[in-house]
Amino acid sequence: MTDLEYGRRRQLLSVRGHSVAWVPPLLLLVGIVLLDFNTSERFRIVGWIVLVPGTAAAICGMWTTAAFAGLAVVTYVAVDSAWPDQYRAGLGDFVLVALGGLMAVMASAVRLRKERQTLHIQDIAETTRRTVLRPLPPRWAGLDQAGVYLAADVEARVGGDFYDIQPGPHGTRVLVGDVQGKGLGAVETAAALLGTFREAGYHEKDLATVAERLEIRILRHRRHTTALGRDDGDRFATAVLIGFPEDPYPTIGVVNFGHEAPLAVGPGGVGELPSGDGLPLGLCDLVGGLPPVRRVPLAADETLLLVTDGVSEARDRFGAFYPLARDIADAVAADPGLAEPRHLVRRVRDGVLRHSGGRLGDDTTAFAVRRIQEAAGEDGEEGRLRS
Incomplete structure (x- = not known):
């Protein structure tokens, strides 16, 4: 992706030229962790942390999504280990979070490729328009x-x-x-x-x-x-x-x-x-x-x-x-x-x-x-x- 294309993609989630696309998935991660610690053992939601890399895949770059996928796995292990053995979510949710993160990275890569194709088509169309409708x-x-x-x-x-x-x-x-x-x-x-x-x-x-x-x-x-x-x-x-x-x-x-x-x-x-x-x-x-x-x-x-x-x-x-x-x-x-x-x-x-x-x-x-x-x-x- 060229710098121009990357800049266009960041425009919707930027403040003063700096990308803030990482903020929503980070807030979601923190919110899930806090809710898990502040609910009873009968209502464990740490498995919902799989939503974090999924959210990142929709709005962030591939490497940022990969970072959130890794962070989600590490956070899951740390949070789940803090509970007594009988209340832990266990291996099943761990596999869900790990696979969800991997699929999020793949989805991010596909989305970015489609964005590059769309931006290229738009560049061609804009060049055509400027050729027909000269400035x-x-x-x-x-x-x-x-x-x-x-x-x-x-x-x-x-x-x-x-x-x-x-x-x-x-x-x-x-x-x-x-x-x-x-x-x-x-x-x-x-x-x-x-x-x-x-x-x-x-x-x-x-x-x-x-x-x-x-x-x-x-x-x-x-x-x-x-x-x-x-x-x-x-x-x-x-x-x-x-x-x-x-x-x-x-x-x-x-x-x-x-x-x-x-x-x-x-x-x-x-x-x-x-x-x-x-x-x-x-x-x-x-x-x-x-x-x-x-x-x-x-x-x-x-x-x-x-x-x-x-x-x-x-x-x-x-x-x-x-x-x-x-x-x-x-x-x-x-x-x-x-x-x-x-x-x-x-x-x-x-x-x-x-x-x-x-x-x-x-x-x-x-x-x-x-x-x-x-x-x-x-x-x-x-x-x-x-x-």
């Missing part, structure tokens, strides 16, 4: 940005949600989306779309052309997976493509591929941008064309909040959906500083986890962007009005 500077391409991503599969920590920012000579483009389905197939599709977005978002002047390139890419990707004999040839993705002009105009371009409508969060409250009637990427041929580019006003002091359906479809134990817009509106009214991207996505994350009790039914992403104030022009009040 973004907090202030980049004229935008303040922040994002949170929570995978429904907490072990894998990777799914089909994606987002990115691509600056270029024609302004800054933002893409947020959610690939239908889960697993590596969804990750592959997300990676294919992001690769096309990063190229087309930089080179193409018209936002409509970028949207067209994304639609073509997912169709090509589907044909490729079908040729490989895989059963995900009908995969699609909802997405929102946003274009921030190079100059600080008070409008942005929005192409919505069947995704959740973005929210504009600012001092004037929370407004929903037009969602449009576009179909998801990969299905646009069903209506004979792509969704239109809509020009939407956005004030300089407004933050654009984009989420995936893991947020909007989060349910509490009564089946009620998470009221995103209302929750954000109440929070910003109480503290306008929450409209900043980093505070806003944390509020969404905490709100979803609180509402759902930590039980996520789908991958959950919240992404917020706002023009850097120093680079923004003077916008009118129209940016706070939504159709």
